Amino acid sequence: MFELVVLSVGLVVCMGILLGLGIGITARVFEVKQDPRIELVLDALPGANCGGCGLAGCADLAKAIVAGKQTAAKCPVCTSDGASKISEILGTKTGQNVVKNVAIVLCCGDNVNAKSVVGYNGIKDCKSAILVSSGAKGCKYGCLGFGTCAEACPFDAIEITDDGLAVVHSELCVSCGKCINACPKNLIKLVPETVKVHVFCSSPEKAPVKMKVCKVSCIGCRKCVKNAEKNQMLMKGFLAQVNYDDPPPPELVEASGCPTKCLRRTDDH
Amino acid sequence: MSVIVRHFRGGVHPREGKELSCSKPIQTAPLLDKYYVILHQHIGAPPKLLVKTGDNVKKGQMLAESGGFVSAPVHSPTSGKVKTVEWPGPSGTNMDAVEITADGNDEWDVSVKHDPNWDKLTGDDINKRIANAGIVGMGGAAFPTFVKLSPPPDKKIDTLILNGAECEPYLTADHRLMLEEPEKVVTGAQLLAKVLNVKKIYIGIEKNKSDAIEKLIIESEKRNVVVVPLRVRYPQGAEKQLIYAITGKEVPSGKLPMDVGCVVQNVGTAAAVRDAVIDNIPLIERVTTVTGSTVCNPGNWKFRVGTPLSKVLELVGGINKQPAKILLGGPMMGMSQYSLDVPIMKNASGVLLLAKEEIAQYSSHPCIRCGRCVDVCPMSLMAGTLSLMIESENFDLAEYTNVMDCIECGSCAYVCPALRPLVQHMRRGKAEVIANKK
Numbered sequence: 001m002f003e004l005v006v007l008s009v010g011l012v013v014c015m016g017i018l019l020g021l022g023i024g025i026t027a028r029v030f031e032v033k034q035d036p037r038i039e040l041v042l043d044a045l046p047g048a049n050c051g052g053c054g055l056a057g058c059a060d061l062a063k064a065i066v067a068g069k070q071t072a073a074k075c076p077v078c079t080s081d082g083a084s085k086i087s088e089i090l091g092t093k094t095g096q097n098v099v100k101n102v103a104i105v106l107c108c109g110d111n112v113n114a115k116s117v118v119g120y121n122g123i124k125d126c127k128s129a130i131l132v133s134s135g136a137k138g139c140k141y142g143c144l145g146f147g148t149c150a151e152a153c154p155f156d157a158i159e160i161t162d163d164g165l166a167v168v169h170s171e172l173c174v175s176c177g178k179c180i181n182a183c184p185k186n187l188i189k190l191v192p193e194t195v196k197v198h199v200f201c202s203s204p205e206k207a208p209v210k211m212k213v214c215k216v217s218c219i220g221c222r223k224c225v226k227n228a229e230k231n232q233m234l235m236k237g238f239l240a241q242v243n244y245d246d247p248p249p250p251e252l253v254e255a256s257g258c259p260t261k262c263l264r265r266t267d268d269h
Numbered sequence: 270m271s272v273i274v275r276h277f278r279g280g281v282h283p284r285e286g287k288e289l290s291c292s293k294p295i296q297t298a299p300l301l302d303k304y305y306v307i308l309h310q311h312i313g314a315p316p317k318l319l320v321k322t323g324d325n326v327k328k329g330q331m332l333a334e335s336g337g338f339v340s341a342p343v344h345s346p347t348s349g350k351v352k353t354v355e356w357p358g359p360s361g362t363n364m365d366a367v368e369i370t371a372d373g374n375d376e377w378d379v380s381v382k383h384d385p386n387w388d389k390l391t392g393d394d395i396n397k398r399i400a401n402a403g404i405v406g407m408g409g410a411a412f413p414t415f416v417k418l419s420p421p422p423d424k425k426i427d428t429l430i431l432n433g434a435e436c437e438p439y440l441t442a443d444h445r446l447m448l449e450e451p452e453k454v455v456t457g458a459q460l461l462a463k464v465l466n467v468k469k470i471y472i473g474i475e476k477n478k479s480d481a482i483e484k485l486i487i488e489s490e491k492r493n494v495v496v497v498p499l500r501v502r503y504p505q506g507a508e509k510q511l512i513y514a515i516t517g518k519e520v521p522s523g524k525l526p527m528d529v530g531c532v533v534q535n536v537g538t539a540a541a542v543r544d545a546v547i548d549n550i551p552l553i554e555r556v557t558t559v560t561g562s563t564v565c566n567p568g569n570w571k572f573r574v575g576t577p578l579s580k581v582l583e584l585v586g587g588i589n590k591q592p593a594k595i596l597l598g599g600p601m602m603g604m605s606q607y608s609l610d611v612p613i614m615k616n617a618s619g620v621l622l623l624a625k626e627e628i629a630q631y632s633s634h635p636c637i638r639c640g641r642c643v644d645v646c647p648m649s650l651m652a653g654t655l656s657l658m659i660e661s662e663n664f665d666l667a668e669y670t671n672v673m674d675c676i677e678c679g680s681c682a683y684v685c686p687a688l689r690p691l692v693q694h695m696r697r698g699k700a701e702v703i704a705n706k707k
Contacts, residue, residue, distance in 0.1 A: 122693050127701075128693055132693070
């Protein structure tokens with residue numbers, strides 16, 4: 001009985017040592033050499049794996065950056081701090097200042113201001129809802145408020161208000177751009193975070209048509225264009241738009257006195 | 270020549286509701302002050318406008334010409350003054366339209382005249398007249414008829430089937446047309462057969478219209494047309510199901526009826542073809558059923574294309590209580606309307622007004638995998654499984670599982686005990702698959 005125990009324990013110990021040696025030797029012989037900087041760059045990246053860069057997650061981008069195929073600017077989420085940290089690791093010069101973008105929903109017609117003209121009791125999803133006479137809303141360009149963009153956002157930066165309007169929380173938004181494709185009405189744009197004033201309307205229709213269906217649409221009165229410096233506000237047909245290359249100051253909201261209040265600051269939205 | 274009628278797979282039998290209007294003879298609507306003719310009334314390219322605001326037109330004059338191969342012209346429903354407008358269409362968006370203010374004379378255009386030598390026309394001549402008359406599929410799809418009659422030379426057509434199934438509940442327009450004008454239907458069928466150069470002509474009619482079957486059998490006795498009584502089952506009138514029931518041929522997935530040598534036309538289309546070829550009358554009026562529990566006098570009417578729904582309701586004697594839903598078409602596949610300005614189109618087989626207690630207001634629940642949708646699907650699809658794929662946005666898998674074969678008949682949603690909006694899921698899936706291909 002005692003011999004049997006010794007034998008089995010001995011056998012297991014011997015096998016353990018042998019296999020351990022085997023693994024050790026294999027690991028040495030077939031070692032894959034990896035640049036230690038990849039790990040460091042990966043730490044400096046946001047680590048959200050949002051796919052905003054177009055590559056398969058942060059690890060893939062880190063590899064590409066170290067290999068010199070990409071720069072930190074490719075990452076839409078990366079802040080300037082992160083970018084300079086990556087430059088430090090790689091020993092390159094700090095890249096150009098990364099301008100942070102944020103997503104914005106260019107519509108402020110919630111259920112109170114832009115009423116639905118028909119009852120809709122189908123699937124609660126914007127992309128399904130537009131199949132039924134392009135959405136229940138009177139305005140064919142307005143936010144439907146079923147939250148397909150909010151669902152697509154990996155950072156929970158989009159909130160659907162109680163009145164059924166998608167609003168981006170710019171402090172949470174990392175501008176990965178996933179919401180842009182989620183919106184069937186193409187209302188979401190990426191804009192520089194520094195711009196604090198926007199025209200929250202995307203309808204190119206004539207003013208009488210828009211006023212019938214929405215109280216807060218841009219009626220093309222050009223008040224904001226007249227009150228802004230040259231080229232700060234642009235007219236695109238019947239719709240005023242902020243020139244994001246030469247943005248107007250936030251004070252324009254008070255100065256212009258937009259009659260429908262669709263020109264408003266991001267914070268007041 | 271007798272036909273063994275086959276039963277297609279699946280299908281449902283909703284409450285028919287046809288008793289409201291099936292015994293009411295077709296009435297002709299009086300001339301109105303204004304008509305709103307939407308230009309794009311068919312599947313395919315939009316037509317090109319020929320008139321401008323201020324022009325005077327005659328009844329039957331072309332307002333817009335065909336804008337491509339798959340396209341159809343539209344004609345003026347009466348004589349009067351033209352104004353180009355944007356007008357709400359049945360799809361819920363504003364569309365280009367022509368407002369005709371009637372001058373009261375209702376004067377025909379010079380091009381509209383009876384042709385005494387019509388029986389000497391060749392197939393090509395007949396098809397040209399059909400194209401010029403703006404005839405489209407009047408059963409609901411509104412596909413330009415002459416395109417269906419011009420198959421590519423490598424496709425051999427041997428069978429023409431007229432669709433008089435009218436499987437949609439409530440609708441009786443085709444039923445009354447077959448009953449009152451069987452001569453027009455059969456002559457139209459023969460003209461269509463001449464274009465296609467086919468010998469076999471069938472008219473498929475559901476057995477619940479026995480009076481129409483008798484009338485057509487008498488009419489077609491010596492005219493080489495076979496009337497086929499069909500099982501009463503929705504969607505018996507769907508093209509592929511009808512072909513299977515009458516010929517036993519199954520249209521392969523992704524293919525068209527012409528691939529099995531068949532062309533299917535609605536009986537209303539056949540009657541319009543007869544008028545267009547023999548009398549040169551373009552498609553400017555059609556038989557429409559106005560029905561539903563909220564309509565005072567449900568019935569069948571000959572409305573001119575462009576009659577707004579508000580006038581339709583006035584003409585039929587109004588409503589006795591507030592309808593909760595107004596549909597253009599039948600209850601299974603009809604389109605819900607939000608504006609009474611929407612005019613009667615070439616494909617408007619019915620106007621259905623349903624009361625609140627008749628329409629479903631529900632929220633959907635998770636699939637319980639009972640498989641009833643699989644039992645009833647006439648295209649042998651797995652609607653429940655497909656809806657789950659589409660819900661999780663797995664469109665590649667949905668395409669592989671043949672979502673594109675769905676004919677959107679709504680049988681699956683009709684039987685679903687979890688009240689899932691399956692047709693909307695299918696439409697989303699189909700839209701995404703088409704978008705991905707582009």
